[in-house]
Amino acid sequence: MNTQIKPPLSSRLRRNARIIWAIAWKDIVEALKNKNTLAVLLTALPMIFVYYYLPILGTRGEPPFVRVYDAGNSVLVARLENSEVLDVRTYPSEEIMKRALTKADIPELGLVIPQGFDQAVSTGGEAQLQGYVLNWVRPEDAQELLSLIEDEVAFQLGQPVAIVLQERVYLAPDSTGVSTSAGISLVYVVTMVGLLLIPHLILEEKKTRTMDMLMVSPANPNNLVAGKAIAGLFYCLLGASIALVFYRWLYIHWWLAVLSTVLGALFVISIGLLLGSLIESREQLTMIAWIFILPLFLPVFLILMRGLIPDTVINVLRFVPTVVYLNLLRASAAAAFSASTVLLQLAWLVAWAVGVMLLVGWLVRRQDRQPARSVPATYMEETSSFPLLEAATRWLASLTKRSPRTAMVAEAAVVESEMFVGGGGDDLPAGNRDAWRIIWAIASKDILATLKSKLALSIMMGTAILLLSNKALPLLLRSRNAPAAIVYDQGRSTILRGLAASDDLRLGITDSLEEMQKTVTSSPEIFLGLVVPEDFDQQAGSAQVIELEAFVVHWADPETVSQRVAFFEEQLGQSTWGQVHIQLAEQSLYPPAKPEGQSAMSMLSFSIILFTMGIALVPLLFVEERQAHTLDMLLVSPARISEVVIGKALAGAFYCLLAAVVLFLFNAYLIVHWGLALLTVVLGAALAVAIGLLVGIISDSPTTASMWGGLILLLVVALTVMAILPGINWLPAVDNLLDYLPTSALVEMLGYSLAGEIPLLQVWTNAAALLVGVLIVLGLVGWRLRLADR
């Protein structure tokens, strides 16, 4: 009889705890040395800064908001409305005013003008008003705001006034102000760190084969999961604490903020563990992580779009754990919340975290029962838990019947053999013809190899998603909305204003022809621009036909335009009890050179995609080859290092231009000056590739390449966004700096290619700026290569 003596429970618990801690501690320490971990943290944290500083930048230089409730019809309200140094909004009750105040994401003042204020002032009484600020406003900020507004009120009234600060106004659990933006940045950090870092921890183990060692160690699968979870929790909380420190003035119920963050992190970690247990390579992670990130992070924004999204959808989204986490964070910043709701939300998060953890434990246990597999030598040979992915990978591999890495080695050999044999021994000193042959051989090899690289494919897939989302959103909006027209109303028509109330159509009314045309050209959908004559209303009800002139943007398709024209002729005819004829202007409208609306968005996606292809893809051509040691082979081949670099640059340029071609296909209807567009793309691609080369040269592994590439991409994209975004008041120095950046030049040139008229001088100035940018980066590349050569 086989009997086992079980150790006592306390002893088993201690043992398990020791094992778990040992695994966790190892991961925590290892992750600190791991560039992947650092890259994940470094790319997640900037979002905190963005959410923190964007409202401040957006309102810089604008007059401060004062939200007023006037209890007694005071003349002060009108006086304040006339003020140029304050932006005044009035509210019908104190409660509504305070509610509006909670939507603020920068310090604002709520002002209550008490009943009898005017009378008190006129009889020589004390002029005193009640002021309110949100609980999170720092006392010194509140005081500064108060002084400014007191001065202006005194100026408007013609006599000194005291504003007495009342008790602070606290946020509500559903406030959409700073508690929401703070919550979103926390959710973002926790989600990104949890979903990307944890799988990395597991992958590292798999890569270094320590996973197998762990599997055969005394640690059981649960210990393994718990250990990883604790390590993940450490990093999630590290990221979250930075956000919490930033918003330390906001939270009232710290216990709830911390508890919900811990639970939110545990949930995300559980998903991260699940992800890590399912995938076998970093490349798979790159491809699959977004499948988890999107459904977890997108609802966080969608629930804020009440009115645009059906209530039913919002109610369903409320159950998404990340949304629950966000709502718990918002409740933490509120003065009071429903205990039962919060408890249910906490329980819901716990249930999700535990449920997914159990699933992970089960998966790991299942793996435990299977014979230990060797970690595949090449990623093309890895097995995947995703059959479709695996099939796709196999299909790609079948294109060459070889794995990418072996293919690379072979390609390098081809290059080498061509140099020595195919190229003819007579030309060994390598003339220009040979140099180009070498370059072409390297470039064509890289172009082919890229198609087989999962990482490269994932980058392309990401850019394709970006492109599609950029195109799909306007289409979605278009499908939901009624036909729209923008009217230049010369005679303040009452009939038009009456018609605007109809749900069957959308009518925007402008006071100038320029404004109407600008709106028409910057919209992603087809707006009919109508010029309504001054005597439009007077012509109503008559037997004569009312003639209107109409404009459309140059890319509008004639069929849709004629449908819109017929629709508005009917609507306007019904509204005037007469006949309306809309005559299309001979000249179509072109967007202004300064991009806005649809043009700006197209340019933004264009720039991002171009830079992503260059900065993220090109470095891979180096580092993967470096990892496969084929780079060394290339470097000892007759190919000169500059030729290798040019070859890789051409491969990168090929994909950049390929992306550009796709973009052009999607946006062809927007482009007016094709020559300029092509010049812009060539220069932009050159810049992107040059930066990519630099990153590739200074990186020694895909990890460092991802880290550098990610950071530089983030910076470049941020600069592009800064150059485009209206409504943000940068410091003058920043504005000037933006004007001289190659990214600004790229955006401007793209803008010109969509515009009706081209300012030639600016075109050449910008082209020169881009060229200089390219040359500078290429200079850096050359300098770095020379160093490497030595």
Place this chain on the structure above:
Amino acid sequence: MLKNILLIICLISLVLSACGPGAASTAAPTSTVRSTVRPAILAGEDIPGVLRPSACPFALPKDLEEGVDVECGYLPVYENRVSDTPEKGGTLRLAVAVFHPPGGPRQPDPVIYLSGGPGASILKTIAGQYEFLSEPVFATGRSLIVFDQRGIGLSQPALDCQEFTQLSQELLDRQLEGQPVSEEEVTELAFETLKACRDRLAQNADLSAYNSFSSAADVHELRLALGYEKINLWGGSYGTRLALEVMRRYPADLRSVVLDAVYPPDVDLYVAGMANYNRSLSALFESCTANSVCAQNFPDLEVVLFEIVERLNAEPVTREINDPITWESVEVRLSGDVLLAIVFQMLYDSKLRYFIPRIIYDVSEGDFNYIDQVYGAMLAMASIASRGMMFSVQCHEELAFSSQAAFEAELGRYPELSGMYANSILGGLAYRLCAVWAAGIAEASANQPVESEVPALILSGEFDPITPPAWGFQAAETLKNAFAYVFPGIGHGASLADPCPMSMMIGFLDHPQQEPEASCIAQMR
């Protein structure tokens, strides 16, 4: 259920406000000191009849510079002008703004605009109306003077009934809490609320002193205070009755008078109310039938309207609209009487009437989207009047001479409209309120036609649902130098509704003794 009755109450509280765009612009006399150095709230003692300059107590129209384009102030006047010892009643302040045309006035006699209501503040809404109001006046090179009549808007005191707004909120809260309130209860609550308002106002104001007689004296005093020898008056809706009162009492002050949508003293607004609305509706139906586009799209309009009114009265529908008071989405009930009240209000505007057939058809087909928008806008309009002033005026000089029995007989004559009028401020509720308002009773002469030789231009709108064209001609009968016109297609208020009446008004102000060129009327529809 609650709000629908309140809407009717609210709507009729504004029935005499002139429709259409309004208000004033640049300003006047003496001081060139910028408003910013003047106090907006005046302390110290008032001297009756002496204008006290101040910062403008309203949101300024765009691009106007205080002290250059517009000057403001308060005119203290005695409250009680009837009493033998006027000092007894103390003083009140009239808020005044004088707008000058660009480059300054070229004519010595300004135009004073008299707003309707009674109770509608012109100064509170001047920013939105200035461009329109100033156009015909500035075209003649004159300054435009705008003031809030006693008891109204920015004048002090203003006889506002905030209680009514609060009632609206309370009823809404009760509705949201699921406490049913019957229509009778709502009517009773509205009465009690207005009575409570009356009691509060009476503590600081002699309500019998707020009427057309006193306001006419205020106009006279305003002329004196501003130092003008002659003035021109431009009255709209109730403002015409005030202008007629000035013509009766202070003819020497006047160079000319424009009466737009005339409300003569010798008519009975309450008894004639349903007939006036019915006449306007008939005109609408006829015009639709006569127009091929309307007739084709909206046939049998009258039948469809009264069918849907009946159906909605039997089964009101609940709608969600944006409450203009709380700015939040609220549920309201749309009954047939409310639909009639909305149509009534839309008939005020000569251009909105084109949408009435569409609304009627939409509602009959179950599409409430458009009417929801109009409903919300109407509620917003209803919340901006000094209701206390309206009751003081109407109880004093209109309902004092009105027969409730005759009104009830009219309810029988117009059964389809009776639901809208029976308990409204234009009907039963007004008679009940006047019994407790203590506004006093005007002299019998206040109910007599005004005889005057002052040149007058009388403008009426074909579709006006409350002051019919016949009232314009009735007033003209005793005005020796009056020119009366009816403008096709126009609702309540013609002068700003179309270039034709506006051009005639400009011609008349330039040459009040001459009959204005009226050929443009033939071109109107």
